[in-house]
Amino acid sequence: MARYEIMSATIKDVAREAGVSVATVSRVLNGNCNVSEYSADKVNRAIKKLNYSPNFLGRNLRKCETNVILCIMPSSEHSLYSKIIAGMQSYASKVGYDIISASSNNTSTVEVRQMNMLFNRTVDGVVLLGTSLSAEQINELSVNYNIALCCEGVIGANVLTVAVNDEKAAYDAVMKLAEKGHRRIGFIGTNSPAISSTSREVGYKKALEDSGIAYDEKLVYKDSFDYECGAAAFDYFLTIEDRPTAVFAVSDLLAISAIHRSEDLGIRVGSDISIMGFDNIFMCEAMLPTVSTVEQPCAEMGELVIAKLIHNIRSEKDKDNAYYTVDHRLIMRHSTGD
Amino acid sequence: MARYEIMSATIKDVAREAGVSVATVSRVLNGNCNVSEYSADKVNRAIKKLNYSPNFLGRNLRKCETNVILCIMPSSEHSLYSKIIAGMQSYASKVGYDIISASSNNTSTVEVRQMNMLFNRTVDGVVLLGTSLSAEQINELSVNYNIALCCEGVIGANVLTVAVNDEKAAYDAVMKLAEKGHRRIGFIGTNSPAISSTSREVGYKKALEDSGIAYDEKLVYKDSFDYECGAAAFDYFLTIEDRPTAVFAVSDLLAISAIHRSEDLGIRVGSDISIMGFDNIFMCEAMLPTVSTVEQPCAEMGELVIAKLIHNIRSEKDKDNAYYTVDHRLIMRHSTGD
DNA sequence: GTGAAAGCGCTAACAC
DNA sequence: GTGTTAGCGCTTTCAC
8 A cells, every 4th residue: 555655653652662552642633641650751752763743633623623723715826815814824823723724715626625525634723714606505515514705795694704894994094085075086996896896886885975075986997807807997996087196006006006106297196185995915016116005914814713713612602703894004105295 | 414515416426327236327427338329328318417526525535645745835926836836737637636735834844734735535645846845754654655756855764755967967067166266256145954955055156166266155155045145145255355257146146136236236237247046937027237147947847747746646666765756947037147 | 740541533454 | 257365554452
């Protein structure tokens, strides 16, 4: 049969070397106190001598748990996700769990493929940072498996979720622009049914309403999250009669793309026009001009979702399927004249 | 004992439901042809009915393999790594392997912790995109485990490695600057002992030599890969007598930081001074000015290292510990006046 | 405090 | 073509 390159020591070998039973070795391995110091010492010496490392496949099979959580992200190139995962790891490591991540590249077949690690018990739970699964699919899966959503909720999904209040965040951002005197505020969104997209549009509209600004659908441009769409939106805004003096984009990338187009055309961002993004990616600060944006508390979100998910994993009953909201933060920089 | 939330079906259940033995079920599961169509059909119906998904812990334990490869990266926020991992996944999925990734946050203790997945047989192999391990440690580990380095080699490590020729890449970049007439060419590097850092400095010096330019240590600024160091380097260059007219930085981030400082001071990059980076991260194209740089073939690197590593995993003997070099590519943009 | 032994879910001889 | 069974490495009852 197939074996590891080098036959590695097993618990049996350690037991033989130490002159005790495998049960005793196992007890030492698991920090069980019901073992004499003398035996423990012998075992530890044997472990060191044989360079033994326990095979987790055996352990996990026996314990029906792996202490590993898989995080599936739609794209591996979004720094937001990296930050969330860092938060997840930070919490997980404190309680003896490992986080591994995989990227679905926004492809539902890949996502399903990766979910297999959940089905085949390679991991104890999954966190989805955005998903192509429907609410029904998620609800069905969450009956048998430990699943959580983070960063991006799914409407109708009755599953543990951690995210910012997208509507309120967009509302605050647009209100800020209105407070600064802007009356013509453009919106760069997407046609995605994702909550982050739809809710932010709702927030945009509410803010206009509460500021006594009439909604003008000509000021709303929606396409996709792709970088180019920011510039395309900007071009569009230039064609309409009463151009916006400020623009709110649902992502920093879209905002940055629009800013570049603007600067290319000689329209100075921050003075001639204000542009605001969402996410607070690294580029917002490294850009010229620096970009005003809405920050999501990535680390906090990661920590919270893992804490709650582990709770669910450990408690057979009483699954927590709540929708947790974390606080966002407005960061005003040069792109809005701040 | 601890059990999964919902007792999930096992191969036994399927066998009972289908009215065959577990061996037959296993054969169907593994695509073994020695099974009648009639039996296979019964098994498949039972699988569907019970919503059965094989437990890989059992399978992997039995087969001594997991078909999973772990990729450990120093930081999860570098788009270069994301691209490499995408390449790794692309190849792996074709041959039935999964790639999972974890970030060590440049911390050796975390890295060691994650390497545990290799020792405890949770994964079949590990790819390190930069490591804090010494050559000796790597050599020792590679005797018993399947390890590969990608993107960043380690001097003295006799282990499978895939990377660009850093020295040649830097040489080409600096030669290009020299060809454009620059005689005072600054170098922004790091004090890191990493090959990517040291070799690029060697390439820089060789290019000067081959261009008949005297090496001037005042033109060499070395600190760390941190963003701020680019600006600090730029500030330093302004203090020396005979300022550089061109600067080569060992990373795009350092170059971009320097560019920002330059622009802030009113020194136009691309005309007053040329600045060139390394990596071709997304920002290079999204910046104003766009940034000239050296591109690494990330996808290719990822694919190659996985292909070779899987070869090693599958062949007990004949481990391939070669150092594979992939081709880099110069990309000239506005920051060098192109 | 310790050991014997059952068994987690699966695969692969081996026998028929 | 199919079933029986040993055993992968481990944990955990249950005796003692």
